[in-house]
Amino acid sequence: MISPFSNYLLLGISVSQPISSSYQSSEDPGAFAVATNGEPFPWYHLRLPNSVIPLHYDLFVHPNLTSLDFVASEMIEILVRDTTQFIILHCKDLEIMNATLQSEEDLRDKKPGKKLHVLSYPAHEQIALLVPEKLMADLRYYVAIDFQGKLANGFEGFYKSTYRTLHGETRIIAVTDFQPTQARMAFPCFDEPLFKANFSIKIRRESRHIALSNMPKVKTIELQGGLLEDHFATTVKMSTYLVAYIVCDFNSVSGTTSSGVKVSIYASPDKWNQMHYALQASLKLLDFYEKYFDINYPLPKLDLVAIPDFGPGAMENWGLITYRETSLLFDPRTSSVSDKMWITKVIAHELAHQWFGNLVTMEWWNDIWLNEGFANYMELISVNATYPELQFDDYFFDVCYAVITRDSLNSSRPISKPAETPTQIQEMFDAVSYNKGACILNMLKDFLGEEKFQEGIIHYLKKFSYRNAKNDDLWGSLSNVSPMWNYSRLLSLKSCRIITKLAFLEENKIKEMMTTWTLQKGIPLVVVKQDGCSLSIQQERFLEGVFKEDPEWRALQERWLIFFLDLVYLISVYTLDLAEKTTWVKFNVDSNGYYLVHYEGHGWDQLITQLNQNHTLLRPKDRIGLIHDAFQLVSAGRMTLDKALNLTRYLQHETSSPILLKGLSYLELLYHMMDRRNISDVSENLKRYLLWYFKQMIDTQSWSDEGSAWDRMLRSVLLRLACELGHAPCIQKATELFSQWMESSGKLNIPTDVLKIVYSVGAQTTAGWNYLLEQYELSVSSAEKNKILYALSTSRHQEKLVKLIELGMEGKVIKTQDLAALIHAIARNPKGQQLVWNFVRANWTDLLKKFDLGSFAMRTIISSTTSFFSSKDELQEVKQFFESLSAQGSHLDIFQIVLETITKNIKWLEKNLPTLRTWLLVNI
Numbered sequence: 001m002i003s004p005f006s007n008y009l010l011l012g013i014s015v016s017q018p019i020s021s022s023y024q025s026s027e028d029p030g031a032f033a034v035a036t037n038g039e040p041f042p043w044y045h046l047r048l049p050n051s052v053i054p055l056h057y058d059l060f061v062h063p064n065l066t067s068l069d070f071v072a073s074e075m076i077e078i079l080v081r082d083t084t085q086f087i088i089l090h091c092k093d094l095e096i097m098n099a100t101l102q103s104e105e106d107l108r109d110k111k112p113g114k115k116l117h118v119l120s121y122p123a124h125e126q127i128a129l130l131v132p133e134k135l136m137a138d139l140r141y142y143v144a145i146d147f148q149g150k151l152a153n154g155f156e157g158f159y160k161s162t163y164r165t166l167h168g169e170t171r172i173i174a175v176t177d178f179q180p181t182q183a184r185m186a187f188p189c190f191d192e193p194l195f196k197a198n199f200s201i202k203i204r205r206e207s208r209h210i211a212l213s214n215m216p217k218v219k220t221i222e223l224q225g226g227l228l229e230d231h232f233a234t235t236v237k238m239s240t241y242l243v244a245y246i247v248c249d250f251n252s253v254s255g256t257t258s259s260g261v262k263v264s265i266y267a268s269p270d271k272w273n274q275m276h277y278a279l280q281a282s283l284k285l286l287d288f289y290e291k292y293f294d295i296n297y298p299l300p301k302l303d304l305v306a307i308p309d310f311g312p313g314a315m316e317n318w319g320l321i322t323y324r325e326t327s328l329l330f331d332p333r334t335s336s337v338s339d340k341m342w343i344t345k346v347i348a349h350e351l352a353h354q355w356f357g358n359l360v361t362m363e364w365w366n367d368i369w370l371n372e373g374f375a376n377y378m379e380l381i382s383v384n385a386t387y388p389e390l391q392f393d394d395y396f397f398d399v400c401y402a403v404i405t406r407d408s409l410n411s412s413r414p415i416s417k418p419a420e421t422p423t424q425i426q427e428m429f430d431a432v433s434y435n436k437g438a439c440i441l442n443m444l445k446d447f448l449g450e451e452k453f454q455e456g457i458i459h460y461l462k463k464f465s466y467r468n469a470k471n472d473d474l475w476g477s478l479s480n481v482s483p484m485w486n487y488s489r490l491l492s493l494k495s496c497r498i499i500t501k502l503a504f505l506e507e508n509k510i511k512e513m514m515t516t517w518t519l520q521k522g523i524p525l526v527v528v529k530q531d532g533c534s535l536s537i538q539q540e541r542f543l544e545g546v547f548k549e550d551p552e553w554r555a556l557q558e559r560w561l562i563f564f565l566d567l568v569y570l571i572s573v574y575t576l577d578l579a580e581k582t583t584w585v586k587f588n589v590d591s592n593g594y595y596l597v598h599y600e601g602h603g604w605d606q607l608i609t610q611l612n613q614n615h616t617l618l619r620p621k622d623r624i625g626l627i628h629d630a631f632q633l634v635s636a637g638r639m640t641l642d643k644a645l646n647l648t649r650y651l652q653h654e655t656s657s658p659i660l661l662k663g664l665s666y667l668e669l670l671y672h673m674m675d676r677r678n679i680s681d682v683s684e685n686l687k688r689y690l691l692w693y694f695k696q697m698i699d700t701q702s703w704s705d706e707g708s709a710w711d712r713m714l715r716s717v718l719l720r721l722a723c724e725l726g727h728a729p730c731i732q733k734a735t736e737l738f739s740q741w742m743e744s745s746g747k748l749n750i751p752t753d754v755l756k757i758v759y760s761v762g763a764q765t766t767a768g769w770n771y772l773l774e775q776y777e778l779s780v781s782s783a784e785k786n787k788i789l790y791a792l793s794t795s796r797h798q799e800k801l802v803k804l805i806e807l808g809m810e811g812k813v814i815k816t817q818d819l820a821a822l823i824h825a826i827a828r829n830p831k832g833q834q835l836v837w838n839f840v841r842a843n844w845t846d847l848l849k850k851f852d853l854g855s856f857a858m859r860t861i862i863s864s865t866t867s868f869f870s871s872k873d874e875l876q877e878v879k880q881f882f883e884s885l886s887a888q889g890s891h892l893d894i895f896q897i898v899l900e901t902i903t904k905n906i907k908w909l910e911k912n913l914p915t916l917r918t919w920l921l922v923n924i
């Protein structure tokens with residue numbers, strides 16, 4: 001699975017400790033559960049018993065896309081491990097019509113099944129099938145269940161999605177989305193990742209539709225009355241959350257990989273011309289992964305389907321990957337280079353899951369990082385290899401930087417963490433699992449070397465194929481291929497040379513090291529102090545918001561085994577002797593390590609001087625790391641803001657677009673903070689400073705799609721910022737293009753990278769805003785719709801913002817799937833921030849009817865409407881609201897993250913506002 005939002009939106013998100021309201025805590029063995037009919041329910045744990053395991057499901061489903069319900073039946077072949085009198089299955093919102101049991105003998109002799117007594121326990125989303133006679137250990141049985149249900153309204157289980165054709169007709173499709181715990185909404189099953197089984201699926205449909213599932217279709221049977229029934233080949237052994245089926249009327253384009261796998265892209269019929277990039281990318285990436293993992297993709301086909309209504313960004317169902325339209329469809333007319341980057345990334349992510357996640361699955365959701373961290377990390381490896389022109393390693397910085405902000409709060413969490421209830425499990429799908437997981441893997445690869453790392457993961461994938469694994473299994477595989485290290489190495493760091501000491505990598509060392517990164521929360525800060533020819537190096541826990549001088553700081557400290565200078569484990573204070581005296585040192589080469597570095601004494605001043613004299617002596621990845629670390633150190637109270645700002649003074653000479661983007665992002669962040677708080681003298685000066693300092697860069701940008709991927713992304717950001725800050729030439733050009741576009745009735749092709757800017761400037765007049773809303777409804781390009789929606793949300797008129805929220809709540813013109821992104825965009829607008837905050841508080845219950853509490857959507861809505869606050873009154877307001885929610889039984893860990901973030905903002909302003917004010921006066 002992948003979040004629907006890019007790194008910039010993936011704010012701190014985490015897991016809650018308490019059990020959520022819909023779940024009763026009945027883990028106490030003295031407790032008992034009562035079924036809905038009043039009889040005792042024989043099982044009181046959230047997790048299923050191990051006494052019975054599923055081997056095979058025969059599943060038949062017949063959805064009716066007119067009445068919006070479905071009838072279904074299944075036959076589950078089970079193996080009894082321990083003699084038992086009941087079978088517990090997961091089941092949610094389904095009506096069980098009949099359940100029977102046959103032994104192997106009954107089946108052979110074609111004897112009818114024995115009727116089972118069914119009890120339901122909705123609090124645990126379980127049913128119990130009580131058998132008349134004991135099920136005997138080591139025997140196989142067959143459970144047949146007839147059931148029915150409604151196609152769900154949200155984004156989970158077996159649900160309804162709709163789309164509009166070019167001619168304005170609304171059509172309905174039926175689609176599944178099961179991860180993590182929603183297969184039970186579509187069919188009663190052993191809905192835990194460890195219970196892998198084979199699935200044979202049959203779907204009944206009308207002839208105007210097609211049916212898709214994990215495996216290819218083996219035959220279609222024509223039934224009386226014109227209905228058709230598709231039979232799909234039996235799947236490989238897999239977890240329930242990976243099962244998928246779709247009934248729709250989509251078109252497709254197909255190709256074949258070099259190993260003969262048929263790959264198809266599906267989308268609604270008017271989107272044929274938007275499917276080709278995805279096809280090319282998925283063919284390339286699938287070829288790459290087969291070689292890289294040295295394991296062939298095990299199914300004969302792979303379908304990638306763009307679903308009009310989808311909760312996450314995409315979902316890796318084996319052989320039938322489902323996507324949001326914006327994560328799969330590339331429209332040559334309206335998709336920008338950032339869109340291309342996103343689509344490539346998401347395809348790479350989901351294809352990596354076909355191995356990491358599907359072939360080898362984590363034992364339980366506490367280790368979901370083994371799926372998600374790896375899939376995120378593999379994006380880096382595979383996209384770099386297949387699309388080098390996208391320079392994906394520069395994108396990867398933000399994967400790490402996005403989570404560092406979160407991980408430097410005390411309310412962060414370890415990568416592996418207990419999670420039992422569905423809400424807790426959903427919350428595990430956060431930046432810590434995805435981003436930090438990927439970053440520590442990248443660090444480990446850097447340490448072991450690419451070849452050894454690759455060997456290790458091949459070993460892991462082969463050893464655990466069609467099975468489940470946990471953290472230790474991964475470390476075991478990586479240790480297996482790692483040689484004993486025993487040599488000293490000369491590490492050359494441009495102007496300084498450092499000799500590293502001997503180090504040994506023993507058998508268990510990888511596990512010992514990595515455990516400090518996966519089982520404890522937070523990120524280390526390496527503090528370097530140079531004294532003549534010797535360097536003292538120390539580590540501490542990096543915390544923003546809690547300063548070193550605060551009394552609680554000491555109690556929050558942790559220790560990590562850091563791969564430092566390639567070979568040295570930094571456990572406590574360490575002293576290095578330099579071979580020769582140097583003017584500056586820079587650690588964390590290429591920023592591959594998941595830690596920050598602070599240069600005490602004159603260290604930073606020497607680096608700033610070097611950047612100003614000749615920044616090219618430091619490598620680009622080191623320069624970006626310095627900018628990042630400096631601004632984070634300011635938040636941690638370890639560096640003064642003027643020093644960090646002075647560090648950016650060399651940017652006028654910087655030619656690397658990713659670095660310029662990083663520097664700009666911090667300066668822009670300061671501007672937004674001042675603008676939101678109405679500290680107008682500072683925000684005005686910042687505006688003047690930005691437009692003056694980057695003037696030449698802004699004015700030399702062409703309004704086109706020319707250049708490298710990163711030059712194009714820089715252009716988008718520079719021009720957007722210039723127009724937002726009211727730079728006259730920018731607004732003039734955008735206005736001109738917008739008028740031409742309107743005059744052409746939306747037919748004029750505007751360069752894709754500036755499209756959002758042109759729309760945003762156009763949206764500032766009432767005529768422009770209204771016209772954009774009309775085009776929004778008509779457009780069949782989700783890439784364009786996204787840009788229009790963003791533009792509409794930048795209006796300075798509150799009544800227009802209110803209208804957008806109403807449309808988002810109604811879910812017709814603006815789809816419910818886009819509501820969270822809409823709220824996020826409005827919250828970004830100073831005129832809209834208070835509006836959406838009030839809205840969220842007043843409409844909390846209605847929002848919960850649309851989205852699960854732990855969903856990406858709800859967590860985004862909460863964090864985006866609150867995380868920017870920076871006053872004590874606002875903190876109080878947010879606190880009160882969260883307390884009222886907790887009192888109603890809604891609790892998320894993100895509440896704590898938000899409160900800590902606001903507290904940090906308050907502290908930041910108190911400490912740094914005077915410095916910022918003065919610095920601007922001196923530097924303009």
Ligand SMILES: [Zn+2]
Binds near residue numbers: 001349353371372375
């Ligand atoms: Zn994923």
